Amino acid sequence: MTALLRILLLLLLPVMAQATSLSLLASDTRLLPGPAMHYWPDPDGLADIHSVRQLADSAWQPVARRDASFGYSKQAYWLRVTVHNPADEPINWVLLIGNPLLDKLDAYGLDGDRVYQAGDQRPFEQRWVDHRQLVLPFSLAAGEERELIVRMQTDGSANLSASLMSAEAFNHHEQFMLLLQGLFFGALLAMMIYNLSIFIITRDRNYLWYSLFVASFSFYQFIQLGFALQWLWPNLLAWHQMSFPFSSALATLFGILFTYSILDFKHQHPIYTWISRSLIASSLLVMGMALSAPYTMALIGSFILLGACAIFGVIATSLRWRDGFQSARLFALGWSALIVASLFSVLSGVGLIANSLLTLHAQQIGMLIELVIFSIALGVRIRHAQSDYQLAQVQLFAKEHQVRLEQAKSLDLQRQINDGLEASVQERTASLEQAMRELSTANQQLAELSRHDNLTGLFNRQVLNQELERLLAQAKRSRQPIAMLMMDLDHFKQVNDQHGHLIGDACLQHAAQRMSQRMRVNDLLVRFGGEEFVVVLCDTDLPGAMYLAEKLRNDIATHPCEHQGLSINLSLSIGVYALVPDADTSREQLLRHADQALYRAKAAGRNQVIDYQAFVSGNS
Template sequence: MPAFLRLLILLLLPTLTWAQSLPLPSGQTQVLPGPYMEVWEDPSGQAEFSEVRALPDSAWQAINRRDASFGYGGSTYWLRLDVHNPHHRAPGWMLVIGNPLLDQLDAYGLDGTRVYRAGDQRPFNWRWIEHRQLVLPLNLEAGEQLRIWLRMQTAGSANLSATVMTHDTFDHEEQRSLLLQGLFFGALIAMLIYNLSIYCITRDRNYLWYSLFVASFTLYQFIQLGFALQWLWPNALTWHQMSFPFSSALATLFGIHFTYGVLELDKAASPYRWVARVLQGCSWLVMGMALIGPYTPALIGSFVLVIACAVAAFVITLLRWRDGYAAARLFALGWFVLITASLASILTGTGLLPYSLLSLHAQQVGGLIEMTVFSIALAARIRHAQEAEHQAQAKLIEQERRLRNEQAKHLQLQTQISESLEQRVQERTATLQDTLQQLSNANLRLAELNRRDGLTGLFNRQTLSEELARACARGERSRQPLAILMMDLDHFKQVNDRYGHLAGDACLRHAAQRIQQRLRSSDLLARFGGEEFVALLDSTDLTGALDLAEQLREDLSRNPCHYQQQSIALSLSIGLHAGVPHDPGCGEHWLELADRALYRAKAGGRNQVVSYEANALDGA
């Protein structure tokens, strides 16, 4: 073979090797990596990474579908994915695994020799990113290529449901997801409180069973979406695994009690009661399996129980509607929605239905619709009770009118007596009120003095900390920028040594006045300590902060301090940090960043302005 041809093959070999690699997205685009993945099944689950890495390409099978779903087989699955960065920049990406209930997920090749190990059967603090889902960071430079191996092992649904997106897209999607999840759980909690309140008033057990049904369904969803492992029991792995089928069976049990009572099955034919008792016994059996038995049978049993109960309730509701029970039509609609949503969720877990946003949240949407319909049906019971009590209320209103007339006469007499008493009280309390007002004014003046620096009249450090915390909270809520200027008088010790400490105090007051004149009324200026000042600027971005800082520095340089016929030249070094706060408690951290920038300004020769962002770029 000619040498030229060998050289050409060597040059083209990387391109051929990575021809099927996944190009990482940019902007708001999201990519499903499923079609780019290859899978190798390990039934024993004993293969090591070194063995899997050495497998020939012929051992790997292409997935060629949107989601990597393999059902409830129980095998260990190794997935291989090649990615590359075709862009001229590296914004950073996230590989988001949309199945929080995976027992174990290992990722190799992300960060040198480090192995990402996570899953709901591993402590939550093992995760690289603190998130309810399994999130893997991808950091590739421009043109860089990377091969990733994923080891997926779970006793539940082996469904990867992965998505690749940029950091910015992930943050945007996370905010939207948390908003929707907050609305969902907020609606459930509102239903729970509403119906529990009605039970406390009416003592109708149907509202109690419905409240328990809503509470257990809320817990079930909290577990399924990964919030429970993150916030409730991050290290209770055994309980977390059994809690999923247990909470499902518990919600089903309360749903049976609720249906039994609201459809008045105790007054219906005996087959209805027989079916209800059998389903109740199955619910207790599944809960027992979840607590003491193997996980997979308990999980499958909980799914079968949900479908069986929903179908039975739907059929019984239709039969009760046919028997003339008018309220049953609403319950039939609710159970039909729940059946459809539960089937979609279960079939997605088995891989029979493709993963999508609709199938992922089908049970949430269906459950919310079902509970809304049930709440409407229960509310109808209150309306009927109100109509039954309408006549009695009319009689009570008439009696109340008579009582009001009598009370009016008594009130008139009491008014005359109270007027004479009030006149005496007002005379005696006038002196006391005047004294209290003087004391209040004195307390206000004292409180204001405690917030101020005695030398410069500026706010002190304690006031700065309080106002900074409020400003960060406001900025985080309104998404408005905030800027912090850390200012230090250059060579101030020399001023004290040369002109005396009284002259130094005059220079501090002079600098405070010059800086305060340049700030807006909404800005805050505080003496941080010694010759250091801090300015807190609301609604100010980096550009505005830099411009103001330069004005302050130039103004102080042009206007020396005049003390006892002496002109004392002063200069100012300024470090600043600006941006939109993402954490309401970021104040002290931002002060530290501005202080770092100030240190760089002083180290660079003083009498200059340095922002923290510019500092970070210089360090790179």
């Protein structure tokens, strides 16, 4: 008998579970209907409400968790919940669907036979309530019990993220959420304008890339939270669906550019640049997929891209931190906050963790933490720049003080001579003249040293800035051609990496000596910086400039640097720009076009000479 009762009880448990209703009591807190819900999967998506209501109770399965989440599945899901008003007076409640990216949602039992139909693949005007999320209002009479049935189908995350609250509680909740969203987007806007202003003033691209990243991330959040469909494109349903993976890839693109710039990958091992360019290309590919490929493919592509960027960011930041790069520590903390928050959002979307207000707004929280950390990092960057400027000023003042001391000594010596005996006037005068000559020579040597590069002995970039304007003005007056060669030692970083910086310095001195032997008296040879050199040729047309450039290239290629028993082969990439200047020709034009030709020479394989005009004509 006892065994029979147990078997009967087990058979009745599913029925008892199905009969459980959710009591709606007046409260300011929201209820999560998930544990009281049951669902029926509809793989073909062809069932209607009449056939669903005729299903046996055994066909329904309990949700058994705080939210109804089925991951990324295109099939339709029917969910039902029975609600009950135990009070003695009617109540107004709201069923809030917190996932604004559901494609289609149908609700039955809210208002008689009236069917609620909404979703981000239906015009916004169909919604009963003008709201970024799906708001389903209903009323229950005193003691009434009602069955609510919801059908959802989407190409994205099939996560209902439902909550129940009274109409009054919903109004308070909405006011609070709008306040938080206003503060969030206001903080992003302020940060974007702040960094954009710094970029306009300093022309530092770090601030430009970060401003664009903040702007694109704001755009992504505006779409994800439903504001875009409500306010920007309520009827552009196809664009709204593709805009989500598109905006995600766009924010990722600018995040990669900012990372590449702030961590100075350009001057590190080439693998950093190669991976960064690959991720940039992948971002552009995902953006193209969002505009042309199926939505699911573009969405999966955006998730894979985020995962690859997260892995690369963790590894690269850790390596730069280990190398002693000052910004890497704060950068790692900032990105980690956003990556962890994004991971919570993705796990919630696939249904691995329960959906909640925390997971819904996890990326916003992570972004705010990242904003604070990156603001500190950029502030530290500005402080370091100010410290460097102040140090340069202190050094300049020290030199000026030294010159004044020398002048004071000279004046003191002159006074001693004037106050001395008349018999020693000539001797003292001779000594003074000798001291003045030595001082003049020292000043001239000091001035000359300030114009030369300490390592190679060539003129430095300061001389180029001073002399180029004069030479260009002279060429304009005489209407004679002027030419510029922009030269770069190929793969020079590999020389430093393989042999050390002392050998690299010897190679720079060797290259400078070989170049100097080819220069005329009125040619200007300058070490532009690092392994880059610039030659300004007066009264020289394009054929003459190309001839000299080829001579320099061949000379370096055929004369290795011999140092400490090593023979190190070197090569030059040279960009050439020559013209007869007119009134509009500027110093910046000469530098820019010669540099573009140099870049083309390096891109074409290095160890060659490229003429800017030929390069432009070829492109046109």
